[in-house]
Amino acid sequence: MYLNGPVYVIKHKAMKRINHLTLIYTSILFLFCSISTIAQTYELFKELEGKVVDSNTNTPLIFTDIVIKDSNISTVTNSDGEFLIKIPKSFLHGILTFSHLGYEKKEVKIASIKNHVKIALTSAYTELNEVKITANTMDAKALVIETLKKKSTIYNNNNTLMTAFYRETIKKRRKNASLSEAVVKIHKQPYNNFKKDHIELVKARKNTDYSKLDTLALKLQGGPFSNLYTDVIKYPEFIFTEEDMPLYSFNFNPSTQINKKLVYVVNFKQNQNIETPLYYGKLYIDAETLALINAVYSLNVSNKELSSRMYVRKKPRKVDVYPTEATYRVNYRIKDGKWHYAYSNISLTFKVNWKGKLFNNVYTLNSEMAITDWKVYDTKLTKVRSQLIRPTTILSDKASGFSDPRFWGAYNIIEPEKSIESAIKKIQKQLKRT
Template identity: 70%
Template sequence: MVCLFVVCGTNYLIAQNISNFIEIKGTVVDETSRNHLVFTDLVIKGTNISTVTNMDGEFLLKVPTNHIDGMVIISHLGYEKKEIEISSLKGKVKITLKQAITTLDAVNLIARPSNAKELVLETLRKKGALYNNDNTLMTAFYRETIKKRRKNASLSEAVVKIHKQPYTNYRKDNIELVKARKNTNYNRLDTLALKLQGGPFSNLYTDLVKYPEFIFTEEDIDDYEFSFGESTNINKKLVYVVNFKQSSFIRDPLYFGKLYIDASTLALTNAVYSLNVENKELSSQMFVRKKPRKVDVHPTKANYRVNYRIQNGKWHYAYSNILLSFKVNWKGKLFNSIYTLNSEMAVTDWEIHESKFAKLKDQMLRPSTIMSDQASGFSDPEFWGEYNIIEPEKSIENAIAKIQKQLKKP
């Protein structure tokens, strides 16, 4: 999760027949408040085909024709799960979810661990029994945006194959690039360009179960304070909420946030956390690899989210989101610049892979990779074909429309 600085110049639902799949668009909202539900899971029942709602609560799900008589499962943390027949998803529809009422009865109160820190340690120790321990080939969609204040400066999108290693071994996962498109407005970036080093790898490393060393290990876990928050619910199952933050005597920037742990299995189901950026100098050292001498750069925000999904009794990485914000001050200039980097990756399908290692191919990405500019894909409305993607929210739709207009100009 490293940032590199270098010097350089609709709320409706439609089913559409497209070859061997139909395309479904829609919005998921709270049944009472009608607020849009962000990061909601939608899975075709009996398969690993899935997607997730965007920041506007909207989704896009491509259903193979051999599953159009099936069901789609919609689930969101703190809400009751809903199953809907795919064939019924017609016309202008909003899917509503009902908040789940979470009560801790006497049995649950007795069963809940008394020590939040020990619960977290036990969760990390149980990864071999709770998470997928087969070599898995995952199809995922990745999106990365860079904004200068509110204006889009760069948009990257890609379909990748994640060669996911078993959770019990220490080999790192590999990522294979399938297809991608990117457009960058270097004029809008002035003389400074921000790029997220590693691209999809940065999101993959938010998988705390596979890569706990990026947040805390058994060696440095004593630098954190843990406490229980109000329990919640997912799919009618009790979920413990553990709050964590760095101890007051620790000077180095560490993380704070919430861990959501399934009460029955002690599996980590979700995590939402941020880096403490109060110390500008030390937090800058964690992100800035290279910068001009006449510029002062420091992060103002570093937020992370990772979601897991269960299938056949085993949990696996499903979605992650990273939001980084930086303030850039040029010496001698009156006004500063605010840059925001947002990236997300959603697993849309997966299968058990017999091969133990990913073969080294030309399309294999490296953690140091920065995606190259390839704007041509924006001119093709069917660029993604049958691959599931995260539905772009309004601001990204506007950015794509502007890119398409620019490409049409002679």
């Protein structure tokens, strides 16, 4: 079984009254807070924004974990290394921690941080120690197998209600064509059972420029669920099944550090002479606990026909569509000695060739989801199932939220990257004109 990435349905123009095909995203209905509620919540927190960079090169550090110490409130930096975090007033005298793989953790007093701050992290240099790497007497493959068995002991095995921010974009070549954002509640099941997680919608907004999508209709099935299923520990069957493990080769890469702890780096890829598209990438494993703390991997799309079948269920005869890139990332975070899912990112690029047309189209879909807060519950989470969304739920077009700077209220979000920020400004201008 393979990772449940988006499934795309491509249709041709069928009626004269239809000038273009529509792009339909998977997701959800909208729930809005009243203006008075937003005003009240706005008084309860302070916004801090800034940028995280490498202390030597000044290079932006993307996917940096930013956490309010002694809390579950967090966010991550975007592709420009920028962040925005909302600090509840009860934590204004607390500490903000910055963690990035391969760098020393940095703690800063919140009271001392000025807005638009630049945080510089120092590289954690680790000499490769072959004795340490082989001290567990396991080869790389055995280490991965042992890591996948650890979910019952070192991962969060409580019913947990997680607040998460989800963003989904689609670009036609380099131009933004659609933008969707949502705050969701994840009803996270314990890692030591086989029950599926559930997602509840809190708030969302979406805008699509259909003029940029006049030749293609894509139906994305999955939405936030696709990102949730990148949780390799909870859902190993989407990438490492018992049947697939013999089809992979594993080897050690030079080790690294995070928060002054040694981290094993394991490369994996499918063996030669195997036609089935499998994955390749790196696994970052905590040397002390053997917990998976980070995974970055891609689908082998060299076989166009077979890799296309994994994503495309239906298409016209006169069109060829295939993925040219499919990359995945998942990060885990530790709290009170237990690891849990913290962030994931999916990037998919497709090439669409229409027979008889000189030029092809390239579409890139990107989705990311970050856990911004969570609570442990002693009781079952999913009592009111009518409030939950399904992987097949469709997100209706709604752009009004983009005109309200306080739309998200006290909820933490991922700071938009420059291209998305530009798209939001264009949406705001459109709303003012209409």
